[in-house]
Amino acid sequence: MVSHLDQSLLQDINAVAEALSSSESRKVLYLCGSLEADCSDEFVKQILKSKVEDHADASLFLKALILHLERYDILKKVYKVGRSDIEQQTLTSANVFPSFRVLMVKIGEDLSRKDVEEIKFLLSNIIPREKMERSKTFLDVITELEKLDSVSPERLDEVEKCFLAIGRVDLVKKLNAYKISVETSAELLPQQQNCRDAALKQRQPQQHVAKVVMSSPVRSGPSRGSPIEQYDLNTNPRGVCVIIDCVGHDGGLLEQTFKALHFKVLLLQWLSADDMLLSLREIAEQRDHYRYDAFVCCIISRGSQNHLFGTDLYYTSLSIDTIRGLFTADSCAMLAGKPKLFFIQRYNVAELGPSARADCWDEDLEVDGCDGQLTTDKIPTEADIFWSHCWTHERQLNQAQHHSIYLKALADALHKSQRRKTSLVDVHTEMNGAIFEHNKRNPGAAYHIDVKHTLRKNLFLE
Incomplete structure (x- = not known):
């Protein structure tokens, strides 16, 4: 110095x-x-x-x-x-x-004067009037938000809401990229410290240490079988939960739900299919998964029977099989033997463009509320995967204040499972009932759900 x-x-x-x-x-x-x-x-x-x-x-x-x-x-x-x-x-x-400050400066350079004025209007209920009047640039606004502790490197919700409200999806993507980079850096720090500690131990003279054997704590409450019959979820947080919301609905609901279930939640919004693949690959490659007991992936997007489209509906798509394949034991060794949960809400697009494939719409021929049949050719061969895939028509997104019946049922059932000690499979049985009742009352807005899993043990998320 x-x-x-x-x-x-x-x-x-x-x-x-x-x-x-x-x-x-x-x-x-x-x-x-x-x-x-x-x-x-x-x-x-x-x-x-x-x-x-x-x-x-x-x-x-x-x-x-x-x-x-x-x-x-x-x-x-x-x-x-x-x-x-x-x-x-x-x-x-x-x-x-600091990468956060560099990002805010760059975003400020990308915003027009009109954008800044719209952001100021949206934040008028947070920043006092006299301070808002003195704020001429985006950096001025961010500075006032930081002073009020409404924005920080880890808390960008208010900024993200503003960008979505003014239609600057490109800036939301920059925030998402920043979140992923911060998440990755946070995962690497403990590993680097472990390497330094290990190197230090090698330099120190070896000492004889007495081994202490500690017994595992006994769970209180209802008996649910021997320990080998259920997955252990003892880490805090329990694991990473990535939520990708490409339609702007219900991402926040899922974020609250899985935070309450003690997961470390990463919410990404308005991604293209390519961005989805890149983000999921980066998350799958994080070595810190070994510290946790589970993994959750939630995706809300338009799509077809076998593909999700993200925000670039007519240009690229992401295979559903590819998503699942990124987190198998072969691809993500850190999650081997641990439950990997997927919850997909797909909105069927009315048309895919000139090259639309007719087979994307075979599932629309179903007339019952919930397809609970599991055909052997669709069941994934990878172990420890729970796959819950729901689809409904895209026109539902045109409704004011739309919320997915499937995701609402999922959130409600998971919340109840914390009190009732219900397994994830039984949670979906309850969800099936809620969706079936909705479909009876709204035959023109039916939801269809496909659940399959290769779990080797019971899974409780209480």
């Missing part, structure tokens, strides 16, 4: 601060962690001096800052180098500044 700044470095800081516009100064302060409104040259210099003193490489910090602002003229003037020279050093602002 630099305790005293030399004259040359002070000159560089002064030169950078004095060359910035007011909007660039605002970005600099935000990237440096300041929530103050003062964008004067003197205050910017003060903040930069403080950050440089705390940074191991002062020159790297300033160069990264200039590169992030795309002020290559300052780079050339102060450091006598060009953009290509710095980029050859693989210098990126993400290595220097």
Whole structure:
């Protein structure tokens, strides 16, 4: 750490601060962690001096800052180098500044003045009027939200709602990508610490340690068979639950449901089929699954009999078999022997375009409420998988305040199972009844459900 700044470095800081516009100064302060409104040259210099003193490489910090602002003229003037020279050093602002703040700055650059005004209107019930009137840019708004503790690197719900409300699905996708990157980084940190601990132990002299054998705690409550007959769900959290909502309905319901069941929930919205595949692959490759006892995947999307379409309805699709295959023991060894639960709400599209296949609509010929028959050619051969797949017509999405009957029944039944100690298979028996009753009352808006599993033990989610 630099305790005293030399004259040359002070000159560089002064030169950078004095060359910035007011909007660039605002970005600099935000990237440096300041929530103050003062964008004067003197205050910017003060903040930069403080950050440089705390940074191991002062020159790297300033160069990264200039590169992030795309002020290559300052780079050339102060450091006598060009953009290509710095980029050859693989210098990126993400290595220097918090990824959350970098993301907010980039999003601010993508928003028009009209977008910002609409966001301000949507947040008028959160940010006091006088502070909202002083907020001219997206960074100003985010700063006020941070001061109120309404937004943080881990809490982006308010921002995401605003982007959805103004139709900026592209920015929602950026938030989703950020969530996944944070999730992945969080999983890697314990592993890195374990590696360091293991290396340290190898350097230390070996000592004889007495082994202590601890008995497993005895469960109280109703007997449900011997331990070998049910899956253990003892970790906290129990596992990762990824929710992909491509239609903008019921993702929040599922998020609340599985958080209450002690899962670590990752909610992703408005993904294309390619984005769905990429996100699921990244989640399947997370090594930290070995720490948990289960995995849950929920998808709400338009689709056909064997494919889901995401937001890019007429361009790409994702095979349902591919989704399941990403989490088998062969593909995801960290989940081997652990229950993997899938809940799919599919909205049948009315048409797939010029190349539409007729076989996508065979299932529409069904007239009963719930298809509980499990044909052997459809049952997955992979072990420990529970597959619950529901479909209904896309026109249901046109209803005001639409909510899936299937997902509502799932949430209600899982909530009741916490009190009744009901297995997941029995939960679906209760769901079948709720869906059957709905279909009797609404024959033109029927839901069809297909449940199959290869669970080797009973599964209780209480």
